[in-house]
Amino acid sequence: MATRLVQINMKARDDAALGGFWAQALGWGISSEGPGVTNLEPEGFVYPDPVAVCVDLVVSTEPKTVKNRVHVDLATSSVAQQAQLVTRLRDLGATPVDIGQGDVPWTVLADPEGNEFCVLDPRPLYRDIGPIAAVVVDCADPRTMASFWDTATDWTPHEVTDQSAVLRSAKGVGPYLRFVRTPDVKTGWNRVHLDVRPYPGDDLAAEAARLRTLGATVVDLGPSEVPWTVLADPEGNEFCVLTPG
Structure with missing residues (x-):
């Protein structure tokens, strides 16, 4: 069994307004599956498809207090x-x-709610990849993270060092998933997290159990009736295992 990275989930004080910003930033379509949730995906996209990692914005009253441990890098061609x-x-x-980025060729910006992201300098690796070049996760040990996410999903490592690790869908399309070593310590819930979805016909409970054998841990949500399962990777980063489909 395996699962797929299908989207990132971002908390927002105003999901509709922040969704409007990101829809224009990415050139994507915008919709809503219900109150307090705004969904972004490319026009004409048939979900799920590794050609894109979609964005869900979910309303939250929790304030942003620290630098996000998960962000997106945007691609440019020149x-x-x-x-x-x-x-x-x-x-x-x-x-x-x-x-603290110093003198670098990329530009670091924050969206209207303060979520950091990078506009990259042109790089051959990201040519014709779409607006999102990579989903980037801060971590203490890129090798451990690459090992977990390689076996947890059908994404394939492209480069693994002590400083960073890069994975991409086994189909060779869509954005990269990059783990970058940072001295920052995780505090509290991540404001942006990954969502994965098992394949059609798979069993959610069985997939969650498999992920736990790989090093994931269960996150206690308290009383909750959500149809998905919330786990944390080996460094404590929360992620959701959605219903198969």
Whole structure:
């Protein structure tokens, strides 16, 4: 068995407004499956498909207090296009942010609710990949994270070092999943997390049990009737195992 990374989940004070920003930033369609939830995916996209990792924004009253441990890197095709995209995003409400990045060729911005993201300089690896180049996760040990997520999902490692690890769908399409070593310590719930979905015909309970044997742990939500299962990876990052489909 295996499961698939299908989307990232982002908490938002105003899911509709923040969803509007990201829909324009990515050039994606926007919809809602219910009150307090805004869904983003490419126009004409048939979910799920590894060609894209979708974005769900879910309303939350929890304030943002620390740098997010999960963020997206946006792709560009040229230095000129990078500058144009930064300008357009700032016009939409993004702001420059200093997270200690120093003198780097990419630009670090924050969306209207303060969620950090990067607009990358042009790189051959991300040519023709779509607006999202990578989903990036801060971690203490990229090798451990790569080992877990490689066996947990059908994503394949492309590069693994002590400083970073890069995975991509086994089909060779869509954005990358990148784990980057950082000295920052995880505190509290992640404001942005990964959602995975087992394949049609698989059993949710069996898949959650398999993930636990790989090193995932159960996250106690208290009284809850949600149809998915919340687990944490070996470094404590929460992720949701959705119903198969």
